[in-house]
Structures are given as C-alpha cells and as structure tokens.
Amino acid sequence: METLYIDKHQALVQECRLGSRKAQFELYKLYAKAMYNTAQRILCHVAEAEDVLQEAFLEAFSRITDFRGDTTFGLWLKQIVINKSINYLRKRKMEFVSTDTIDVPEEEEEENGELQPRVEEIKKAMELLPDGYRVVISLYLLEGYDHEEIAHILKISENTSRSQYMRAKIKLQRLMEKERSQ
Incomplete structure (x- = not known):
C-alpha cells in the first residue's frame, strides 16, 4: 500500500516535470492543507499563510526540475513553505534575541x-x-x-x-x- 502511495506521488511529480497542469493540481490538493497549517503555525496570520502557500506552490512547480527525489516531495515542499514563512516574519522585522551569553540550566x-x-x-x-x-x-x-x-x-x-x-x-x-x- 505504501509503495502505491509513493509511486503515485512520484508519478505526479514526473508529470509536473513534463508540464502537466492536472498533475500540479493533484499535488496541490494532496499537500495544500498541511502546508497551509505549517505556514499558519509559524505566521499566525491567515492572509500571510495563504500567500505563503500560493508562493510556495508556484516556486515548487517552477523549480520542479531541481527536486532530486532524495526526500519526499512533501518534505521538499515543506522546506519551501518554512523558508517563505520565515521570510515573511523577517519582513515584519522579527528579531531573535541572541542569548549566547545566557545559560539556561x-x-x-x-x-x-x-x-x-x-x-x-x-x-x-x-x-x-x-x-x-x-x-x-x-x-x-x-x-x-x-x-x-x-x-x-x-x-x-x-x-x-x-x-x-x-x-x-x-x-x-x-x-x-x-x-x-x-
């Protein structure tokens, strides 16, 4: 059963590489909710999470030839979503306070x-x-x-x-x- 799941996803990725809009839509349907939730947890802002979701899929589909398959498509896409979410936070001027000198027991x-x-x-x-x-x-x-x-x-x-x-x-x-x- 798991092999069929992986093969289906790999087949969709391959079809996307060949320019199939239908395969892109299928991948979108498979991953959109999980990727939106990831962006929403990081951003806590509905509109920004929706923007990140759309931008991440656009980037993934435009860079699909860069996907080497050493991980699953979902993990690769999730990394794109996380990076885009963090970039949105940086635009909000999020700061990480350096605490290298503070020891937490x-x-x-x-x-x-x-x-x-x-x-x-x-x-x-x-x-x-x-x-x-x-x-x-x-x-x-x-x-x-x-x-x-x-x-x-x-x-x-x-x-x-x-x-x-x-x-x-x-x-x-x-x-x-x-x-x-x-």
Missing part, C-alpha cells in the same frame, strides 16, 4: 516537564507568543526539527535556538496558566 528544563493541555488551548496561547519564540517552538515541537537544524534555518546559533525554545516554553506555560485562572 538543564535542571530547569527537566523540572518544567512536557506540556500536555488541550490542543486548542496551546494553539491559542502560541498565537500570543512573540514571533521569535513561536517560530522556534513550532519548528521544534510541531515540525520536528532539532536545534542544529533550527539554527541553520533561522541563521542563529544553536544556543540561541535552545534558549528561545526554553523561554518560549516557559512563556507558553505562563500564558496558559493565566488563561486557566481567568
């Missing part, structure tokens, strides 16, 4: 434990985070990137990624506690 990370409240509560609180915090925590927790990858994507140090993540996690917990107490 590892014990504190372990004491805080994992976040387990309801999904909607977390989503609502994440929208209130500053852009820098929200991007790092989204890339780490929701997109599955490690701090080395996040540092590379955002052009920050690994230490900054780690401390932004810890600060975001603490701020997220405080926002959710505040929301629960109201």
Whole structure:
C-alpha cells in the first residue's frame, strides 16, 4: 500500500516535470492543507499563510526540475513553505534575541516537564507568543526539527535556538496558566 502511495506521488511529480497542469493540481490538493497549517503555525496570520502557500506552490512547480527525489516531495515542499514563512516574519522585522551569553540550566528544563493541555488551548496561547519564540517552538515541537537544524534555518546559533525554545516554553506555560485562572 505504501509503495502505491509513493509511486503515485512520484508519478505526479514526473508529470509536473513534463508540464502537466492536472498533475500540479493533484499535488496541490494532496499537500495544500498541511502546508497551509505549517505556514499558519509559524505566521499566525491567515492572509500571510495563504500567500505563503500560493508562493510556495508556484516556486515548487517552477523549480520542479531541481527536486532530486532524495526526500519526499512533501518534505521538499515543506522546506519551501518554512523558508517563505520565515521570510515573511523577517519582513515584519522579527528579531531573535541572541542569548549566547545566557545559560539556561538543564535542571530547569527537566523540572518544567512536557506540556500536555488541550490542543486548542496551546494553539491559542502560541498565537500570543512573540514571533521569535513561536517560530522556534513550532519548528521544534510541531515540525520536528532539532536545534542544529533550527539554527541553520533561522541563521542563529544553536544556543540561541535552545534558549528561545526554553523561554518560549516557559512563556507558553505562563500564558496558559493565566488563561486557566481567568
């Protein structure tokens, strides 16, 4: 079954390389919702997420010959969406505060434990985070990137990624506690 899934996607990519609009539309239908959600988690802005989605697909289809197939089309497209989303944030003049000189104790990370409240509560609180915090925590927790990858994507140090993540996690917990107490 999985082979059919991969073969279908590979066939659509191949058809796109040959200029098939129908194949482009099929790939769009397969990936649009997931890619929109990725952009929305990073941007927290409906119109910008929609713009990123459209721009990402346009870029992917215009650069389809660059897709080598070492990953899935979905992962390749997701990277385009993430990069475009980050560029939109940069246009908003998002700043990552360098915290290379600030040590976040590892014990504190372990004491805080994992976040387990309801999904909607977390989503609502994440929208209130500053852009820098929200991007790092989204890339780490929701997109599955490690701090080395996040540092590379955002052009920050690994230490900054780690401390932004810890600060975001603490701020997220405080926002959710505040929301629960109201």
